[in-house]
Amino acid sequence: MSPERSRRGGHPPRLALWLLQHRVPEHEREFLVGDLVEAYHDACESDGDQRGARRRFWREAVAASMRRERDHQSIPFTRGLMTDLGLDVSLAMRRLRRTPGFTLAASLTLALGVGAACAITAVARPALWGALPFRDAERIVTLRERFGDGSLGNLGYTTIADLRRQSSTLSAIAAVRAWAPTLTDASGAERLTGLAVSSSFLEVMGTRVAIGRDFTPEEDRPNATAVVLLDHGFWQQRFGGDTSIVGRTVRLEDVEHRVIGVLPADYESVLRPGAVILQPLGYIETAGFACRDCRHLRAVARTRDGVPIAVAARDVESVFARLRDEYPAVYASHGLQLTPLRAALVETTRGPLLAVLGAAALLLLIALANTTNLFVSRAIQRGGETTIRAALGASRWRLARSMLIEALLVSGLGALFGLALAHAALGALLALAPASIPRIDQARADLPITLLAVALAVTLGMVSGLLPAMFAGARGLRDRLAINARTVARGAHDVVRRTLVVVELSLALLLLGGAGILVQSVQRLLAVDVGFATADRVQMALSATGARFDSEAMVRQTWRSVHEAVRAVPGVTSASLTTQLPLSNDFDGWGVRWERAADDVEESGMDAFRFAVTADYATTMGVPLLSGRFFAPTDRATTDPVVVINTTMARRQFGDRSPIGARLKIGPPTSPWRTVVGVVGDVRHPTLDDEVGGQLYLPMEQNAFADAYVRLVVHSTLDPGVLTRTVRDAVRSVENSIPVAEVSTLSALVDRAAQQRRFAERLFQAFALAAILLAAIGIFGVISGMVGERVREIGVRSALGATQGQILGHFMRQGGRLAAMGIAVGGGAALLLGTALRPLVYGISPRDPWTIATVSVGLGAVALLATLLPAWRASRVDAVVALRTE
């Protein structure tokens, strides 16, 4: 047999070979292993059954490794340290099996902590630490205009074009705009989420198409051939992963678009979650909507290789400064903000995520304190055995090790349970989590989370196993041997246990305080006057896009007919159309210029959200009219342009004077003057907790252009389900191709606006509940332990005349002192650390003293309650019974 032939079956299993090299006695290793290798190759040769041969090889290897009882010449299975370790492990397992109550309690406590930590980490990891699936993702930055008040906003196309031309540190820059085309095919119409992007977009993101090709600059111009790129998942799901789709066309907005490529599977639309289709932006600088103050585009850029972020930031800032000097009217005192993509993604969610992670960490620490306490008690119970072993010459390390191994086994079991818990909890968490957490769709309990659980298991095991051992060994051997039944055991371990309970109580107070503040915060947020009525109202998004709606007249006519049709639905009290709905995702802000009659100058006022509405909007939404009038059907395109503003805008511009009759312009300088005819109350928009800014209403008929995308609000006492169906039918009766989307009640809309805080609130509540439970168990355990160890002392006391009340009082004082110390430390920490909650808090100080005081009292009560049972048991100790054991 030649070596070449022998190699045909592949190499025998390496791990098995390794095992053999280490386990077979040297005097026969070469021959036995050689035999096995030869037999392996023979089997591969003759039967060609490589798997069978491997299996046989493994079996022989394992059998050869285990062969020790009969053959005294072989190496013992465990040698030196290994022997003892193996022995210790099997001893520890036996001991743990003998005390299933302890094992289960300790490991489940740890499981709670590990589970919470792993689940929350799984949710937060993709956003905070997970690698973005783009080449050199750290070079991707976002660019935003920074306004006078420090707020950040989108850029106008011309600004982006200037930055592209003049910046020396950016290798590519792309403008991005949301796009929501309606896809029509044999199966019907579907509204897609998409993006319109510059042709340099994929270059900026560091991504290449998986199939087909990227956009060309020629396609990124007005009136170019319509082309699109598809998201990988969407291509799989909608087109069954058919590669021949590339080159074919799909019908979007009634126009054939050619599919030129498919994005790679790992591409994630982080700029707009769920965007499944890309088209070229197709802007040129001469277009009307491409101006500098038409700020409706997001900009992403890639820094040149080797250019630090700070240098790039200075560079774009200086380019922008030149633009500002050139166009002071447009840019005023604005600046340009360059933010790394990752930082921009987690800007608003980083704080809340870290706060929730912190809460999980606190819970983990409490669980650890509790388990450590259990181990301390166990060490005390085993005091006699330990003392004898020490007297017989066992080293301190050897004694500590047995406890350490037990602790590691328990924490390993805890981590296993915890991981199962995290798996189970993750589903619930994802259902509850607000969509605003970036990359939430990437959250899963995968290998890194498992590794985290393993790391936690090792750390927790080390701490909870070594701490009691450290203190158990603190007292000298002679002292320990001298301890007899009459001595009150009040050694170092007692200090440890008390300290742990104090730590536990203070951590629990931190969590409770956080939960208390968040609960109030959410309540206050939900109690915020949104400025409109939410009862009995449903809303839905409608869009009129595509070739059929090419002319503005057609769009306007369609909306008129839809409005009429819906109003005519039986049971509908009123119905209105609006281009923007408070607290929805709509965001349509405009610059406002006021007329100063005295000197004939235009004065630019605060920006305002534009609501182009039908005349019955204020009635339908229940927005209160404070002065003047709202619109009437007589406000038409041909009549004088009118506008209604909100209270904040009126007060900001006019103070106590009436704004009625004043004139303003919105948008470009060429737009007409509009006369203010009324003032309405403020509504909350775009979020519940944003300070209310300017809001202005104009008749839809008088808007400069026909909005293709509107929202329909219906006020009716009908059941929302029934109402939605009838309204949908009414819309369809007017125009079959209008997709109806995002249907919800207005109360659901408000609820969703509070979702991020509610998520954090629920988690804190759950953690706080677990914390208070663990803290109560902890203090109960310590007082019970104290009572148990001091039965004789209690017996002596009661024999000497102590009343039951005195003994009860004694132990209650013990528990009370621990509770007081824990609460004092925890209260102090809550006041110090409260600021961590700031991003989550609304309408209440993150270290509200009343809340902290209230939860302190609550926790104190629970602690005393947990003390009461063992203390009562102590007071019932019968002196005769207690002393009879002497």
Place this chain on the structure above:
Amino acid sequence: MALGDLEQLVMLALLRLADSGFGAAVQREIAERSGRDVTLGAVYTALARLEEKGFVRSRIGEPLPQRGGRRRRHYEVLPAGRTAIAEAWQAIEALSRGLRAQLEG
């Protein structure tokens, strides 16, 4: 000196294999002839004992490529071994005489 059950099988296999007896060959011979699946480790243990008892002797061969450059250890039965196996056989034969019907029934 008496022979263990496995030791008997190993000796018989070695006798059958004549000059080409080594661990894996013995194992295969036992498996093919008697259908008994013994591990190679057990075969080596038995061979070591037989060598200790002076029933077999071994010599070490050349490194072989199909064994990854490892050498073979060849075993051969010594006269003492032949005697021992013969005695064991005689004992079995003597004791089983007249029991055939009973054993096969």
